[in-house]
Amino acid sequence: MATSPQAKYRKDYQAPTHTISEIELFFELHDDQTLVTAISQVQQQSTSSTLILDGEGLILQSIQVNGVDWTSYTQSELSLELYHLPETFTLTIMTQIDPQANTALEGLYKSGGAFCTQCEAEGFRRITYYLDRPDVLAKYTTTITADKTLYPFLLSNGNKVAEGELENGKHWVKWQDPHPKPAYLFALVAGDFDVLRDHFVTNSGRKVDLEIFVDKGNLDRANHAMVSLKHSMQWDEQRFGLEYDLDIYMIVAVDFFNMGAMENKGLNIFNSKFVLANEKTATDTDYLGIESVIGHEYFHNWTGNRVTCRDWFQLSLKEGLTVFRDQEFSSDLGSRAVNRIHNVRIIRGPQFAEDAGPMSHPIRPDKVIEMNNFYTLTVYEKGSEVIRMLHTLLGEEDFQKGIKLYITRHDGTAATCEDFVLAMEEASGIDLQQFRLWYSQSGTPLLKVSSDYQATSATYSLTIEQTTEPTADQPNKQPLHIPFDIELYQPDGTAIPLQCNGMPLHHVLNVTQQKQTFVFENVPARPIPSLLREFSAPVKLEYNYTDQELGFLMVHSKNEFARWDAGQMLLAKYIRNNVDSVQQGKTIVLPDSVIDAFRGILLNDALDPAFITEMLTLPNHNEVSGWYKQVDVDAIAQVLHQFKVMLATELEDELSTIYHLLKQEEYSISHEAIGQRALRNICLSYLAYTEQGERLVNRQYHQSNNMTDTMSAMSAANSAQLSCREALMEDFSAKWQHDGLVMDKWFALQGSNPAEDALLVIKNTMKHPTFSLKNPNRIRSLIGSFLTMNPVRFHAQSGEGYQFAGEILRELNTSNPQVASRLIDPLLKFRLYDQHRQALMKKELDALKNLDNLARDLFEKLTKALDQ
Ligand code: TRP
Ligand code: ZN
Numbered sequence: 114m115a116t117s118p119q120a121k122y123r124k125d126y127q128a129p130t131h132t133i134s135e136i137e138l139f140f141e142l143h144d145d146q147t148l149v150t151a152i153s154q155v156q157q158q159s160t161s162s163t164l165i166l167d168g169e170g171l172i173l174q175s176i177q178v179n180g181v182d183w184t185s186y187t188q189s190e191l192s193l194e195l196y197h198l199p200e201t202f203t204l205t206i207m208t209q210i211d212p213q214a215n216t217a218l219e220g221l222y223k224s225g226g227a228f229c230t231q232c233e234a235e236g237f238r239r240i241t242y243y244l245d246r247p248d249v250l251a252k253y254t255t256t257i258t259a260d261k262t263l264y265p266f267l268l269s270n271g272n273k274v275a276e277g278e279l280e281n282g283k284h285w286v287k288w289q290d291p292h293p294k295p296a297y298l299f300a301l302v303a304g305d306f307d308v309l310r311d312h313f314v315t316n317s318g319r320k321v322d323l324e325i326f327v328d329k330g331n332l333d334r335a336n337h338a339m340v341s342l343k344h345s346m347q348w349d350e351q352r353f354g355l356e357y358d359l360d361i362y363m364i365v366a367v368d369f370f371n372m373g374a375m376e377n378k379g380l381n382i383f384n385s386k387f388v389l390a391n392e393k394t395a396t397d398t399d400y401l402g403i404e405s406v407i408g409h410e411y412f413h414n415w416t417g418n419r420v421t422c423r424d425w426f427q428l429s430l431k432e433g434l435t436v437f438r439d440q441e442f443s444s445d446l447g448s449r450a451v452n453r454i455h456n457v458r459i460i461r462g463p464q465f466a467e468d469a470g471p472m473s474h475p476i477r478p479d480k481v482i483e484m485n486n487f488y489t490l491t492v493y494e495k496g497s498e499v500i501r502m503l504h505t506l507l508g509e510e511d512f513q514k515g516i517k518l519y520i521t522r523h524d525g526t527a528a529t530c531e532d533f534v535l536a537m538e539e540a541s542g543i544d545l546q547q548f549r550l551w552y553s554q555s556g557t558p559l560l561k562v563s564s565d566y567q568a569t570s571a572t573y574s575l576t577i578e579q580t581t582e583p584t585a586d587q588p589n590k591q592p593l594h595i596p597f598d599i600e601l602y603q604p605d606g607t608a609i610p611l612q613c614n615g616m617p618l619h620h621v622l623n624v625t626q627q628k629q630t631f632v633f634e635n636v637p638a639r640p641i642p643s644l645l646r647e648f649s650a651p652v653k654l655e656y657n658y659t660d661q662e663l664g665f666l667m668v669h670s671k672n673e674f675a676r677w678d679a680g681q682m683l684l685a686k687y688i689r690n691n692v693d694s695v696q697q698g699k700t701i702v703l704p705d706s707v708i709d710a711f712r713g714i715l716l717n718d719a720l721d722p723a724f725i726t727e728m729l730t731l732p733n734h735n736e737v738s739g740w741y742k743q744v745d746v747d748a749i750a751q752v753l754h755q756f757k758v759m760l761a762t763e764l765e766d767e768l769s770t771i772y773h774l775l776k777q778e779e780y781s782i783s784h785e786a787i788g789q790r791a792l793r794n795i796c797l798s799y800l801a802y803t804e805q806g807e808r809l810v811n812r813q814y815h816q817s818n819n820m821t822d823t824m825s826a827m828s829a830a831n832s833a834q835l836s837c838r839e840a841l842m843e844d845f846s847a848k849w850q851h852d853g854l855v856m857d858k859w860f861a862l863q864g865s866n867p868a869e870d871a872l873l874v875i876k877n878t879m880k881h882p883t884f885s886l887k888n889p890n891r892i893r894s895l896i897g898s899f900l901t902m903n904p905v906r907f908h909a910q911s912g913e914g915y916q917f918a919g920e921i922l923r924e925l926n927t928s929n930p931q932v933a934s935r936l937i938d939p940l941l942k943f944r945l946y947d948q949h950r951q952a953l954m955k956k957e958l959d960a961l962k963n964l965d966n967l968a969r970d971l972f973e974k975l976t977k978a979l980d981q
Contacts, residue, residue, distance in 0.1 A: 227304025433496020
């Protein structure tokens with residue numbers, strides 16, 4: 114590497130030396146020689162007449178200031194410095210770029226036959242020299258010229274204001290966005306599409322045109338996205354009182370995209386995975402994913418676009434809040450309990466793991482080398498949990514007041530996390546001084562809870578001790594303000610009203626000290642405590658529950674989430690015990706009482722089928738791994754496998770009855786139908802381990818009229834390694850090999866194949882005509898699933914899994930560093946494994962670190978992981 118990439122620090126923030134009020138962009142689109150002219154109105158804001166613009170991989174053609182060629186400048190790899198400038202001026206810069214060669218998918222690139230852009234976080238600097246920082250807000254006018262036959266649609270942000278034809282088969286379109294915005298929200302698309310059109314009438318009666326652009330032939334897969342968009346617009350008006358602010362809202366689906374989707378003003382660009390769906394091609398999970406991502410990007414219009422971030426350290430200001438909003442949207446439209454369970458699984462699994470590893474950082478990071486590395490579970494998901502805690506502390510009404518204050522105060526500007534907390538504090542009158550630590554402190558607090566009952570005084574006390582272990586980035590931790598939601602139950606299942614000093618007490622306790630005791634009065638008998646209800650804070654909980662107490666909470670908790678959580682705690686206890694047993698060479702056992710508890714859930718027809726499905730879902734290998742400082746990959750896999758077999762064997766009759774009972778004649782995408790399919794298919798996933806497995810799975814695959822049932826059959830055959838697996842896989846690929854998006858499901862099964870020769874099969878699968886290392890979706894499906902969903906094969910003692918990962922990462926380091934940087938995470942956790950494996954993993958990391966063209970993205974993660 115030429116020079117080591119430099120870190121930026123949050124504490125070094127300085128306001129921009131110049132502002133840009135307007136920018137006019139002209140694009141002449143060509144595959145390999147696109148010409149970009151940027152005309153900016155610049156105003157000096159400091160004493161310096163020097164302007165430093167960001168730019169990367171650009172060929173500079175010309176610079177003019179107020180129409181005169183400017184020669185007083187220097188150019189370096191990542192910037193352009195202009196000297197002796199007047200105080201206000203018109204800056205005209207012409208650059209040339211090569212979209213065709215852009216495999217990193219940042220800036221302007223080609224996805225299939227279409228041009229598109231991705232500018233967040235710092236991609237605009239790959240289009241032209243600019244002040245590419247979120248606190249410089251300008252009004253954009255964009256003119257695009259391109260071949261009319263190849264690119265009949267030319268799109269950008271805002272409203273179309275003019276268009277015309279040129280002689281040479283070209284045409285042009287001019288767009289104007291009335292809302293000032295930072296460069297990361299700029300977007301351009303040019304291509305040939307099918308368009309699904311609809312409209313929405315806002316609360317104040319304005320008509321908004323809605324347009325979804327998909328590849329030709331995919332119109333029959335755009336409906337669900339449109340329905341989800343209209344639901345999003347309506348929900349934001351009803352729950353947050355926020356209305357859309359332009360006359361048109363466009364969504365374009367592209368096949369080559371590094372992330373899920375992007376909220377560019379008025380012109381969202383989506384990974385086609387989060388737009389395209391019909392019952393033949395998409396599973397219920399895909400449908401729900403589309404609803405949530407469409408919602409997420411739409412909600413950014415207010416939390417992200419109208420109010421944006423001052424600097425990238427504040428990313429959680431828009432992402433944590435918008436994730437919170439999309440989670441609430443999904444919960445209001447579907448099952449709140451099931452949504453909460455899914456989100457909590459992500460926090461307890463991958464987010465806790467991230468916070469315990471080399472990349473640990475607070476939701477508002479202090480130090481960044483490559484911003485793309487900070488679009489993390491911590492910033493997004495833990496960020497959302499922090500907003501949720503505020504919601505818990507303030508209540509819906511004051512929370513909404515706070516949001517209103519925040520938005521009116523900061524509309525049209527770039528704000529900070531502190532601005533947000535201050536608005537919440539002022540709107541509610543609640544002191545959030547200690548709560549602010551959630552923004553600056555990384556790591557996962559552990560709450561150790563103990564209880565004591567005094568029959569003579571009828572008092573019950575809970576003592577809560579909080580500690581946060583040091584993390585890779587921060588040695589010292591302070592006590593946090595933790596909302597701790599509890600309920601106390603009498604043995605007959607009734608809840609005891611909480612009382613302290615003769616006063617009623619709210620069910621959310623404010624835990625603020627390192628050690629704290631809460632005493633409750635008028636407690637007639639030793640109660641069973643339900644603790645951390647709704648997962649009221651992103652913390653680990655330790656309380657010595659008996660099996661009986663957990664069994665009681667599984668049945669009697671008034672709240673579904675608490676029931677699920679009790680079931681998970683019961684499972685966790687026996688998973689741990691049995692991992693110990695395996696390590697001591699003993700057999701795996703699961704008491705009848707535990708099996709009976711799950712039988713009770715399965716047979717309880719008062720419960721929502723979607724919820725029963727969650728109760729019956731075992732924690733996965735990654736989540737269990739997170740419980741240990743030293744992970745025994747094979748022991749965990751054995752226990753989880755054996756649990757599946759034992760539950761299947763013991764509950765076979767019940768599973769089978771429900772499986773047959775829930776057969777649906779007609780397909781529908783209602784939440785009720787989704788829940789029933791989920792329960793039926795989890796029954797199948799267990800039954801696959803019984804004698805009937807082969808027959809049921811085969812039959813379901815061949816009779817299926819929808820992708821959910823098809824994939825459930827295939828996935829059951831894959832996990833249980835049924836002998837029909839090969840035939841089903843072959844049939845599926847013959848049917849779908851023309852369709853990359855559908856084949857991703859098949860690739861993911863190849864990646865997570867538990868068979869001994871899985872890696873060999875994966876290497877062959879890379880030669881499949883539908884596979885390409887240029888497409889992030891394909892990479893994530895096949896390679897990503899091998900690294901994260903196939904622990905036994907990836908961590909094979911031979912080291913072949915690590916070697917394979919190393920090879921792929923070396924290639925992606927050059928072609929697409931952003932994707933490489935996400936893929937590398939499992940290797941970075943090498944310290945969790947035994948000496949032998951550690952050495953093998955480290956060898957691959959060292960080799961990567963020695964690459965002479967190592968990308969910033971990998972450089973940052975490798976130095977953190979290796980230098981610890
Ligand atoms: N802002 C986008 C979102 O929240 C995230 C995103 C999309 C992104 N594409 C990206 C972030 C590329 C970094 C790089 O959904
Ligand atoms: Zn977002």
